[in-house]
Amino acid sequence: MSELKTTILTDDHLELKAKMAPFAGYNMPIQYSSVKEEALAVRNSVGVFDVSHMGEFFVEGEQTIDFIDHIIPNDYKNLSVGKAIYAPLLRENATIIDDLITYKLSENKAMICVNAANIEKDWNWISAQAQKFDIKLSNHSDEISLLAVQGPKAESTLNSLGLEVSDVPTFGVKSFENGIILARTGYTGEDGFEVFCPNATVKELWSNLLSSGVTPCGLAARDVLRLEVCYPLYGHELNDELTPLDTGLKWTVKMNKQNFIGKETLENYKAKYKLIKLALNKGIPREGYDVLNSNGDVIGKVTSGTMSVTLNRGIALALIDSQKVPADEIFLIKIRKNDYPAEYLKKPFVVGGNKK
Amino acid sequence: MSNTPSELKYTQEHEWAKLEGEVISIGITDFAQSSLGDIVFLELPEVGTSLDKDSPFGVVESIKSVSDLFSPLAGEVIEVNSELVDSPENINENAYDNWMIKVKPANMGDYEELMSAEQYTSFCDEN
Structure with missing residues (x-):
């Protein structure tokens, strides 16, 4: 077995006496205090998850919109700049490679956030599709850390730390001068933000969040929270054998789009x-x-x-x-x-x- | 650190056994409840069930995990803590006050063979 990867915050998790376990090749915090306390903190106040294991790809160039619209079945073309969209990534036979969120940073630049377990599989697939397009694709997964700040007090907490987020709508994206990109998205059903940080900035943000009274939450609480609001998880509700029509993702498939990978299969599926x-x-x-x-x-x-x-x-x-x-x-x-x-x-x- | 009372005997599966006259009460250790986290479900056998040594006698579930309970000794279940089935979270409060079943042992040898508190503590440290 290859060595487990770690996030920048591993020492911080160990100091908090988190229970750590391997997840998608990373040594990740599963639980800090109690799953129940952590999950309820997110429902009633605010919690933070280190989800730096997740992958981030960037797409840049004139054909960025055409490319994204080709590889996902959801409607990226008509999405406003500064907004994000959820979609599965499909093969020609419409089976699901992964599910991901794409952030329209500008007309000519997008960020794609993918599941940690699928970084390599997604990268190989997306790179292969990219050859027919005039775009530049890059994988920044090892340079970006990700904190999910979730719960009814997420907005006021981030505002108090100098990350002004009140102007960010649901699924809206905002970039900051220090390189932070955040979006009003999450995996808990609560209001909240996913904060993409250059690795050099994440320790300070984590420690400021904890000093502000935000509850550190592990992947166990995250799984309970996502299941309570019925968000699917790759490897469970989604996998390499299922199509979006088999597993509750019909809403992400826009059959009126001119074309996307998997459309032909889904027409008669x-x-x-x-x-x-x-x-x-x-x-x-x-x-x-x-x-x-x-x-x-x-x-x-x-x-x-x-x-x-x-x-x-x-x-x-x-x-x-x-x-x-x-x-x-x-x-x-x-x-x-x-x-x-x-x-x-x-x-x-x-x-x-x-x-x- | 986990609490390990010296008057009890212990198993490698993290159950404790307490001798009271001719009856032995069985529960899970403080180490076990702490590892499991929030305990939310408990399934126990019926009175009259006969148990083999090391056979599963029930199930304890935390929010994210399911674990079998193993009988430290052979014998017959003579009492079941049904109040604990209704409030399994009490195990997190105090693992040793909350017995799960009482067993009439088939032979006392099984009990004598169990680990002492000292042995159990070093077993937990090693694993």
Whole structure:
């Protein structure tokens, strides 16, 4: 096994006695105090996550817009400068290479933020596509650190530290003189910002955030928070075999666009799966557990499951065989020897987004 | 540092056993609760279940993890702490006040073989 990579803040995490564990090739903080306290800090106040493992690519040149619009199915062309957009990255057969956010820094410059585990796979794919375009592509993943500052008090906290963010709309992007680029985006469902920092600036920002009373939060709390608001995670709800139509990402696919990679396949594609939301009153669903219909037949599997700290009940996302979605909408989850009836929900478990 | 009372016996799976007359109560250690973090679910056997030494007798879940509980000894379950099933978070408050099951041991040899507090402390330090 190759050596684990570390973020610039590793010593700071160790000093806080964080539980560290390998994640996507990086030694990452999983938990500081308690998953529950950290998650609730984000829902009720403000927390900060070191997500510097994530990758950042830059696209520059005259054909930047045409290029991005070609490699993602969402509508980048009509996006305003200074805004960001979420999309999957698709192959010709429409299977999902990764999911990513693209930031329109100017007409001729974009930043793409990708999952740490997929940096190499994405880079290889995007570079191969780039050959037909007049653009310059560069990978800055090792030079940029990323802090996600999330929660109702995120705006006031960043303002107080001299990063004026009140003028940044949802999914808006702002660049600062010291090289920081931030966007009003996140993975928790709360108001908040993802702050891309040149490596040299991240230690100071981290320490200023903690001095301002921001709760350091680990990847465990991040996973609970994203699952509560039903955001998909690559490797769980999304993978190399599924298309966006199989897994709840139809909204990111703009079939009226002239062209994008995967469009031809999707024109006649029948979804193989449906991604659904289930909640339990007893028991905690976990990844890989079987989902059953009222006859006890296996019709799908849990892709992510946890105890919700906000609702204090077990919640799950599950992929169900699209041919077997029961008309009576009765679902059960098999946990060890018992089948637990699940509540089938059509809206996310938790709706965040308050400001204070 | 984890708390490890000297009057109890311990397993490598981080259960404790406490001898009270002819009955042995079983729970998980302070080290275990601290490693697990917020405990949110507990599944225990029914009274009358017979257990083998080192066999799984239940499940403890934190927000992000699922762990089997292993019986330190062979015997019959004679009492189950159903209040703890309703409030598993109490284990995080005090791991040793919150027993999970009481077992009538098949033989006392199993109990005698368990680790002492001193042995368990060095086992945790080494692992």
